[in-house]
Amino acid sequence: MRLPDSGAVTGWAALRWRGGGYFDGSASDGGWLPVTLAIGGGASLRGHPCSAMSRERFPPTEREVVDGLPVASVQRAVFDEMRRAGTLLHAVQTIEMAAAAGLISVALMTAYVTPGRNGYTGVPLVRRALALAIDESWSPRETWLRLIWLSLGLDPPVCNRPVFDREGRFLACPDLFDPVAGLIGEYGGADHLKRRRHQHDVSREQRLRDHGLEYFEVVTGDSGRVAAARIMAARRRARFLPVGSRAWTLERPAWNPQPETLDERLARLGLVQRLTHH
Numbered sequence: 001m002r003l004p005d006s007g008a009v010t011g012w013a014a015l016r017w018r019g020g021g022y023f024d025g026s027a028s029d030g031g032w033l034p035v036t037l038a039i040g041g042g043a044s045l046r047g048h049p050c051s052a053m054s055r056e057r058f059p060p061t062e063r064e065v066v067d068g069l070p071v072a073s074v075q076r077a078v079f080d081e082m083r084r085a086g087t088l089l090h091a092v093q094t095i096e097m098a099a100a101a102g103l104i105s106v107a108l109m110t111a112y113v114t115p116g117r118n119g120y121t122g123v124p125l126v127r128r129a130l131a132l133a134i135d136e137s138w139s140p141r142e143t144w145l146r147l148i149w150l151s152l153g154l155d156p157p158v159c160n161r162p163v164f165d166r167e168g169r170f171l172a173c174p175d176l177f178d179p180v181a182g183l184i185g186e187y188g189g190a191d192h193l194k195r196r197r198h199q200h201d202v203s204r205e206q207r208l209r210d211h212g213l214e215y216f217e218v219v220t221g222d223s224g225r226v227a228a229a230r231i232m233a234a235r236r237r238a239r240f241l242p243v244g245s246r247a248w249t250l251e252r253p254a255w256n257p258q259p260e261t262l263d264e265r266l267a268r269l270g271l272v273q274r275l276t277h278h
Contacts, residue, residue: 168253
């Protein structure tokens, strides 16, 4: 009701409105984030403690009405949210959680940012984040753990890809996996403390170890330093088995065909042009 005719909700709130589950408005200090309103440079709007205003350029082509609410386009909302906190971690988490929600892929977001964004604040940060981001991260803490992994100079891990035994039986779909070392990493959030989930996790770890894979877990409350030390300690224990000696494989059996990628899905739905226009 407060928006001027040319304005729209942007950032995390616009992504939440479109179904982005991880964009819940919670702040790192336990409070709530204001809703960012893109109003452009010419409109005026009285301030409000529950909202923040962006007066950056906001062309009409980046404004849409979804279920009765004027919101920024997906790509503009992601762009604004990636820059909001001013940190690389938050920027990577933003695009990866937008991808996890099926809203936009890293490749399409990169295509949106590449031309014509130089006049906006924070574009170098966005480009750095896009160079690190992937479509396969399933939670913000997985992203956090993967960036720590990369900061150690290790090769990028395979993320959320199923691992099978040599007979085609499913073993696990690990958060992070180094197939050369045979090293699996998991982030255990609060839901992993529930008894049934914990029993499942213990059984899975034993199953992976029985197939020659090394395993480490980082849990809620662990610092980045603790996570880094755990990664390196597990890697030193890893067996680095040659392909012919492995009891596991990443090759999918016939009963588990390769699913379509996010880019393929968005193309099939005819959304590519809509997700890259300015």
